[in-house]
Amino acid sequence: MGKNITQKIIASHLVSGKMKAGSEIGLRIDQTLTQDATGTMAWLQFEAIGVPRVKTELSVSYVDHNTLQQGFRNPDDHQFLRTVAAKYGAVFSPPGTGICHQLHLENFAKPGKTLIGSDSHTPTAGGVGSLSMGAGGLSVALAMAGEPYYITMPKVVKVQLEGELTGWATAKDIILHLLGLLTVKGGVGKVFEYAGPGVATLSVPERATITNMGAELGATGSLFPSDAVTKKFLAAMGRPEDYVQLKADPSAAYDEEIVIDLAKLEPLAAKPHMPDRMATIKSLAGLKVNQSAIGSCTNSSYADLKAVALMLKGKRVKPETDLFISPGSKQVLKMLADENLLQIYLDAGARILECTCGPCLGYGGSPMSAGVSARTFNRNFEGRSGTQDAQVYLVSPQTAAMAALNGAFTDPATWGEAPAKPVMPKKVPSIRHLFVFPPEDGSGVEVLRGPNIAPLSRFGRTPDVVEAGVALKVGDDITTDHILPGGTHIMSLRSNIPAISEYLFTNVDKEFVGRIKQMDGGVIVGGENYGQGSSREHAALGPRHLGVKAVIVKSLARIHRANLVNFGILPLLFVDKADYDKVAQGAQVAIPAGKIKPGKAVEAVVDGKLKVKLTNDLTAKELDIILSGGLLNAVGASR
Numbered sequence: 001m002g003k004n005i006t007q008k009i010i011a012s013h014l015v016s017g018k019m020k021a022g023s024e025i026g027l028r029i030d031q032t033l034t035q036d037a038t039g040t041m042a043w044l045q046f047e048a049i050g051v052p053r054v055k056t057e058l059s060v061s062y063v064d065h066n067t068l069q070q071g072f073r074n075p076d077d078h079q080f081l082r083t084v085a086a087k088y089g090a091v092f093s094p095p096g097t098g099i100c101h102q103l104h105l106e107n108f109a110k111p112g113k114t115l116i117g118s119d120s121h122t123p124t125a126g127g128v129g130s131l132s133m134g135a136g137g138l139s140v141a142l143a144m145a146g147e148p149y150y151i152t153m154p155k156v157v158k159v160q161l162e163g164e165l166t167g168w169a170t171a172k173d174i175i176l177h178l179l180g181l182l183t184v185k186g187g188v189g190k191v192f193e194y195a196g197p198g199v200a201t202l203s204v205p206e207r208a209t210i211t212n213m214g215a216e217l218g219a220t221g222s223l224f225p226s227d228a229v230t231k232k233f234l235a236a237m238g239r240p241e242d243y244v245q246l247k248a249d250p251s252a253a254y255d256e257e258i259v260i261d262l263a264k265l266e267p268l269a270a271k272p273h274m275p276d277r278m279a280t281i282k283s284l285a286g287l288k289v290n291q292s293a294i295g296s297c298t299n300s301s302y303a304d305l306k307a308v309a310l311m312l313k314g315k316r317v318k319p320e321t322d323l324f325i326s327p328g329s330k331q332v333l334k335m336l337a338d339e340n341l342l343q344i345y346l347d348a349g350a351r352i353l354e355c356t357c358g359p360c361l362g363y364g365g366s367p368m369s370a371g372v373s374a375r376t377f378n379r380n381f382e383g384r385s386g387t388q389d390a391q392v393y394l395v396s397p398q399t400a401a402m403a404a405l406n407g408a409f410t411d412p413a414t415w416g417e418a419p420a421k422p423v424m425p426k427k428v429p430s431i432r433h434l435f436v437f438p439p440e441d442g443s444g445v446e447v448l449r450g451p452n453i454a455p456l457s458r459f460g461r462t463p464d465v466v467e468a469g470v471a472l473k474v475g476d477d478i479t480t481d482h483i484l485p486g487g488t489h490i491m492s493l494r495s496n497i498p499a500i501s502e503y504l505f506t507n508v509d510k511e512f513v514g515r516i517k518q519m520d521g522g523v524i525v526g527g528e529n530y531g532q533g534s535s536r537e538h539a540a541l542g543p544r545h546l547g548v549k550a551v552i553v554k555s556l557a558r559i560h561r562a563n564l565v566n567f568g569i570l571p572l573l574f575v576d577k578a579d580y581d582k583v584a585q586g587a588q589v590a591i592p593a594g595k596i597k598p599g600k601a602v603e604a605v606v607d608g609k610l611k612v613k614l615t616n617d618l619t620a621k622e623l624d625i626i627l628s629g630g631l632l633n634a635v636g637a638s639r
């Protein structure tokens with residue numbers, strides 16, 4: 001039987017495991033990307049692994065998240081990232097050059113290659129046929145050190161695109177439609193592979209809008225074929241040699257299939273506060289819009305922003321509606337400048353922002369209290385915009401521009417005839433000279449570490465018997481935001497584990513940090529679904545720094561469980577959930593860690609008398625990692 005594209009790329013990068021959906025596979029990784037918010041920790045981890053030079057074909061360190069906040073912390077991080085990249089052989093993308101995914105798509109992503117990035121929207125590069133996945137910082141560090149990346153062999157979903165978009169419908173509406181259909185859980189364990197005659201009608205940036213928001217489906221990745229459109233894009237970007245054709249075999253099989261008729265789509269919006277709460281713009285007509293924000297790694301390409309310029313030409317946005325425009329890269333900005341399109345934004349009353357993430361993660365540009373914001377971004381979780389009660393709608397650039405012009409959502413039937421899609425120039429101005437390429441020999445480079453860069457903590461082996469007090473007992477549905485709250489003042493401490501650890505559980509129990517320090521470590525007891533939410537590895541690393549040795553819970557969220565393993569914390573489950581009630585905060589627990597076997601129960605002793613059965617769902621490899629004191633130690637031991 002023939003292969004689909006996903007299977008072809010996996011087969012050519014397979015290091016271990018069987019290509020059977022659900023089995024663990026190890027993949028050779030060709031490229032990595034990091035961004036500043038997660039990158040400082042990934043690079044500290046890379047240094048700790050002790051490899052003198054990155055071993056991937058290409059690793060790029062982007063700075064796009066924390067760029068304009070007050071104080072020394074961001075610039076300290078940037079200098080660290082610039083020098084560490086030079087020393088170890090990675091490309092550095094300075095702050096303001098652009099958003100990592102847009103820049104990577106334009107300048108580095110290659111069809112048929114594997115890419116992992118310490119950012120959940122890394123699958124954007126699937127727009128040129130690169131199998132691209134978001135990963136934890138430590139996994140990226142290990143890939144840079146030449147280690148395989150382990151994933152569960154995904155199911156492959158064929159998304160058959162029929163027909164062509166018409167009227168005001170855009171690529172954003174394709175992925176919003178799919179999100180409405182499948183929900184934010186619909187892509188877990190799957191790669192979405194696009195096929196059918198509709199593919200050829202979409203440009204690479206349009207494809208990338210779709211693969212970018214595959215992350216909101218929870219998908220492992222999303223892929224487009226590499227075809228004549230890809231070839232033209234790579235040639236325009238000045239790298240025709242990167243083109244290879246990639247297509248599924250005619251007899252390829254898929255695990256699932258979805259058909260979308262593009263001609264039937266219309267402008268959509270994801271309503272507050274989830275990317276899958278779909279409504280037509282028509283149904284929202286009349287809703288006042290206080291702010292429109294155009295940009296982010298989802299919709300900040302030349303074609304997106306030119307389409308907006310054409311709509312704004314000769315017009316003025318409503319003074320009561322703020323309009324932000326953040327170009328995705330300096331390349332995009334230069335193209336707009338070359339065609340005098342920036343004048344149009346200025347005359348229309350728009351605010352032009354730096355080429356960074358900015359408002360997407362609430363770093364500037366927050367909506368007014370209870371304000372309605374039409375954003376071309378990919379996430380609209382409550383509070384993400386920086387205004388807790390804001391109502392964020394995820395829309396296309398065209399919908400956002402029209403909302404700014406009218407001060408409200410209006411029926412697309414009243415917008416007039418949609419202009420033709422802007423076509424990218426055949427030759428795009430290069431910004432290659434703005435990237436800092438590493439010297440051949442980086443051994444003489446001094447890595448600059450300002451006070452915001454704390455040395456990485458190393459942890460000891462797990463003792464045969466873990467004897468510790470219960471430092472904290474929490475209930476069900478504790479999220480990574482409960483464990484480590486967000487916010488710019490906390491997130492700017494990401495490179496400093498001792499400092500960021502001071503904020504652990506502060507919104508749950510303000511005494512926790514002081515208590516666990518006094519106890520010299522401990523265990524945490526929790527209810528169902530402990531650790532749900534983001535992949536934030538600081539939510540495991542921080543507790544480990546404070547001496548948390550085990551979490552004992554009724555059930556665990558998948559990604560947090562993986563992070564606990566990586567940092568050497570035992571994730572244990574009550575065999576009898578009723579025992580949760582018997583283990584109080586402050587109790588003393590003795591866990592026979594050395595006797596734990598994969599999937600088997602052991603007996604822990606509480607307060608010297610009560611016996612409580614605890615089990616686990618760990619593999620033998622994961623258990624080894626924990627007992628070694630975490631993945632860094634385990635990798636060190638195997639070298």
Ligand code: SF4
Pocket residue numbers: 065099100101119121296297298356357360361378
């Ligand atoms: Fe993440 Fe938004 Fe930046 Fe994209 S633009 S990488 S979603 S913060």
